[in-house]
Amino acid sequence: MAPRTCALCETAKAMLKRPKTGQQICRDCFFYVFETEVHNTITESKLFQRGDRVAIGASGGKDSTVLARVMKTLNERYDYGLELFLLSIDEGITGYRDDSLETVKRNQEQYDMPLKILSYDELYGWTMDAIVSQVGRKNNCTFCGVFRRQALDRGAAMLNVDHIVTGHNADDIAETVLMNIMRGDIARLGRCTAICTQGEDTIKRSKPFKYAYEKEIVMYAYFKKLDYFSTECIYSPDAYRGHARVFLKELEAARPSAIIDIIHSGEAFEVREEVKATQRVQQTCKRCGYMSSNDLCKACTLLEGLERGMAIAGITDRGRKQLEAQGPAPDNLRTIPLFKLPSANPTIAIETAS
Amino acid sequence: MTTISVKVEFSGGLELLFSNQRSHAVTIPSTDPTDSAPTNLQYLITYLRDNLLKERVELFVENETVRPGILVLVNDTDWELEGEGDYVLKDGDEIVFISTLHGG
Structure with a gap:
């Protein structure tokens, strides 16, 4: 096949087919459109205010590593005036989290951002290794999920930040929409597509990658040669999410817009007041x-x-x-x-x- | 039998299925022994499955192609722009497989 030229600049060789649009574009145009779309998501949702202190929830994985890079780039390019921090939670999983935290420590130097690591051990007196040795591998994900959510808020409070951003991407959100439908969890279905959540007693939390496809995040990391860590948790993976994920990837292979379409469907659901009233x-x-x-x-x-x-x-x-x-x-x-x-x-x- | 050599790289967690080794030099016939057609990416995927894959074949191949969620790059270009499995391999090509299915 003859090399194709980029649909945007019409000069360089196309390197990537965008899943969202089917457009074939070159590397530099890809960086530009990917970053600009995230910028548009941020400005249209008015996520930040000048002077905000923002913690990036950093696991060392691909999504949060790319998020840290893009947040730094956009903060400089558009002069958001944000003070950025990296916040990592150490669940205490030997051979998994200790390795990924090494990646976060390198990110701290590469991106020149202050890093706070908060461990389950420090906060709860229990590492996940210790929890698994007591509860086994059946319910350990419940402990980890509940403990992580609270640890992020507590870490953010220690850093005295106004806002936590996480690397959740479009694929993650579409998966969550599907899972909530399949579980009949209407309360969560109603709020899982919100880009920003804030209760009275919690720190604002948002997802700047809400519309960013996983494929593009991985390609961004690959083309920029970003340093990230990719190993599955050594304790039982979230089996239910795994099924939703495989199903979603199969839908995407048949029709790439499926991911964004599912998010739009999730956004369009309106939860009736009577249903809301039953919530605690x-x-x-x-x-x-x-x-x-x-x-x-x-x-x-x-x-x-x-x-x-x-x-x-x-x-x-x-x-x-x-x-x-x-x-x-x-x-x-x-x-x-x-x-x-x-x-x-x-x-x-x-x-x-x- | 003439052969070609290609560089194959696994990342994003896929390397765990291939002896935890990211980079492999692979030498394959320049034509497919079954139909004498020039060797394509589809042939390479089957070859990797049969010769290099150490465990859990279902995490790499599904319906004779890579499992959905695995990105493939041909000399740094998305394989979707290169004809996917029909891409005819050349000596010295670099093929990268990246799993997107691992946690973020």
């Missing part, structure tokens, strides 16, 4: 002050189960009842430090690039 009111956890829909937040419930040797207490209602039957939580129970939203001044010293 948010309150704050009586033990740690984090947002919760019960007296105790999920992380405190899970931690209490672990500490009292009944890990199942945080997973099932039956387990919870068994725990309650054993009496109230002992006074010397390990708990999570009190959660406070960011105040005027940073509460900790952050590591700076050396």
Whole structure:
């Protein structure tokens, strides 16, 4: 086949077919359109204000590595006036997270951004390795997911940032839409396509890559030779998401616009007021002050189960009842430090690039 | 039998299926022994599956082509612009397989 020229500049050789549009474009035009689309997403949704302190949730994987690079590029090119930080959560998974954190540490130097690493061990007194040794490999993803969400907010509060951005891409969001439909989780279906979520008691969280295809993120990382880490978690992967992911990739192979179309369908759903009314009111956890829909937040419930040797207490209602039957939580129970939203001044010293 | 040599690279986690080695030098016949047609990318994929793949074949090949979610580059160009499996290999080509299915 004769080489084709780029549909945009009409001079350089086309290197990539865009899944969203089918356009065939060259490397430099690809960088430009990819970055510009993210910029348009950011400005159209008015995600940031000048002077905002923004933490990039960084795992060392492809999405967050590309996000850090693109955020730095756009902040300089369009003079957003943002102060950018890297925030990583160390779940304590030997041979997985310790390796990926090495990547984040290199990113800190390459991008010249301050890095904060917060570990489960430091926050909860338990590493995922220790949790798995107690609960086995069946429910460990529940612990990890609940603990990570809260750890990101707590890390962000320590950095005193206004905003957390994560590398969730269009494929991730389309997958979540499908999963919520298949589970009948209408409450989550109603909010999973929002680009930005903010409760009264939480730090603003958003997804600048909401419309960015995974293929383009990977190509961006490849063409820019970005340093990222790609190994599956050594503990059981999220099987349900795995099925949704394979299904979505098959749809994409047949019709590449399927991903963006599913996101649009998700955005178009409107949850009826009667359905919304059945959803729990948010309150704050009586033990740690984090947002919760019960007296105790999920992380405190899970931690209490672990500490009292009944890990199942945080997973099932039956387990919870068994725990309650054993009496109230002992006074010397390990708990999570009190959660406070960011105040005027940073509460900790952050590591700076050396 | 004449042969051609190509450089094959695996990344994004795919290297784990190939002895945890990212880069491989592969020498293959210049024509497909079954039909004498010039060797194409489709032939290479089958060859890699039968000769280099160490485990979990279903994570690499599905319906005789790479599994959806694996990107293929021919000399740094998206294989979708090069005719995908029909691309006729040349001596010295660099073929990259990148999995996008691993966590971000």
